[in-house]
Amino acid sequence: MIVTIIGLGLIGGSIAIDLKKSGYADKIIGVDHSQINGEFAKQIGFVDEIQTLQDSISESQLIILAIPADGAVKVLPEILNRIDEQVVTDVCSTKGPLKEVIKNHPKRDQVVLAHPMAGTEFSGPWAAKQGLFDGKACILCDLEENNGDAVQTVIELYENLNMRLLEMGSEEHDVHAAYVSHISHISSFALALTVLEKEKDEKRIFDLASGGFDSTVRLAKSNADMWSPIFRQNKENILQVLDTYIEELNDFKKAIEFDDSERVHQKIKEANRIKKVLS
């Protein structure tokens, strides 16, 4: 299989590493608007060649679009305009806008919308690593829009990355993503800003940050170019979750303010139910 990966960042680079290792890809062509990223990926051996978008499409059988969500809605229709029999997939954290821009395209059935739910707070090809996707969930969306060959190709792709496959509609995906991923990031960004604002003497934060703080703000290191478009694209769902989250915080605040320790205790016990959900 000849695979083109467009976008050689954390996700694209990590996919390249594992597809080479598993033998799924006979050849990987890399495309990146950053010359530095491209050269790094080639030198380190993630990809066999760096090509232009146009050249890479004609040579490959599978095209993986691994760029931020705002770029993806622009580039995906362009790719569809150029393909013949190729299968295309993406890795975006939001699905609604992508679904919308391709809905009437004659090649729609060749694009499998996918969200491999893995990542770290780091970005760029230098952050790419082997086994990033191992055992994680990958959501395939709106498969009823696809032809069987496209679905089969993309299932094999993600099985090669050793992911657990799930299927749902784009709308359902975007709601769930707001709850289990997007709100975590906003929560963490806001926490970092709160603490940075207060603790002007940054050395002290470092001195005092125990494991707890560190894990809660880990996501606040995440890349602005990636996350800003996600928040815009999944706006409606995120605003709804944010409202609930702020309500929960206000409820905590009120309980603490009125010395209602019983209520605080009860809320913590309820929150503890997350233990049963996450191992």
Next chain:
Amino acid sequence: MIVTIIGLGLIGGSIAIDLKKSGYADKIIGVDHSQINGEFAKQIGFVDEIQTLQDSISESQLIILAIPADGAVKVLPEILNRIDEQVVTDVCSTKGPLKEVIKNHPKRDQVVLAHPMAGTEFSGPWAAKQGLFDGKACILCDLEENNGDAVQTVIELYENLNMRLLEMGSEEHDVHAAYVSHISHISSFALALTVLEKEKDEKRIFDLASGGFDSTVRLAKSNADMWSPIFRQNKENILQVLDTYIEELNDFKKAIEFDDSERVHQKIKEANRIKKVLS
């Protein structure tokens, strides 16, 4: 050195393990109101004996109070009423109320208020582990209230646990603790509640939770008996931080609501400064 540890949970148990290993303690006496905790600690070898509070005090040279903050403010004055030359220290996450209840006690100079900033989201003696404190910060408070022997004993204690020692006043400690520890826990509890409320089908959360969500809600597994008193005791500081945190979230919300991607991008970039602070 004969050491008494009152409270054989995660913190008390982990202290016992490391003090035995380092040879600092020749004998460790355990005190716990739960017979099960005590028997477990003795059987597994954390402690040499289980005694009553009264008996343990007369036999030991150093007493470590490792119970939740609400219990500590009651038990600490009782301990002071019974000691002769013994040195006493605690491990509480809030310092103001403890300082207050002992301020006029004739043995005040023998109590060194300390906060070893380490922990996990688990609790009980079965959660205790070796090396929990290794390299973490320990704050010693109000040392001007102490006699030199007491300070020396407690410094040696925490150096034996391989902690980095810092010194500050109780008031300053409680402000910093609100920022770098207490707010992280509230943020995490509220996030867990938000997601649990929405995702009634809990299996789906498990399927979808990627590394990000998992780390952000990790602290939501924390023990209600421990955290509810902390929020009450550090109420004023926590309410102030909560206000700032909710303002930050509302600011994010407004920027997303009005499609102000530039503002969102800028806020994320500012939050990213946490990278420089935490490695």
